[in-house]
Amino acid sequence: MPSATEEPGAAAAPPPRLTLITRPGCHLCEVAREAIGRVVAVTGDRWVEVDVTGDLELERDYGDRLPVVLLDGREHGYWRVEEDRLLRDLAA
Template sequence: MDDRLTLLTRQDCHLCAAAREAMARVAATAGVGWREIDVATDEELDREYGDRLPVILLDGREHGYWRVEEQRLLRDLAR
């Protein structure tokens, strides 16, 4: 499975828990892999995204933030 999806998070982020569940659903439905990165482990990511988390990346590009738009993400994964 390719990890086409990345979820950028931070510890103790209440929105991140919901996004994590949504990403798991989307990845399972689409048959793709995904990974999660805590921005606190990467100074550049932390500086770029700060508190605007979670952020969803599709193929390394920002697809959305704060919540996973599941239907839109599934549609864009199919392209």
């Protein structure tokens, strides 16, 4: 049964292909956010940002390498967004 916000018969939106893992006060995270914004302006892909604060598993897995970019749930890069590479991989 559709949720209250879904229209009957409407297809669910696919999950975002990109995830940016960040934390507050992270300068490189701000730079990565801007880079992803430029990439998705070209590709039209959706993305989400996830804060590691309070998530012990994310903090353990990614906390020393923030920001981290996941593409389709797999690690694509960390510290800096390689925009050309990300554009190429999104098109693949």
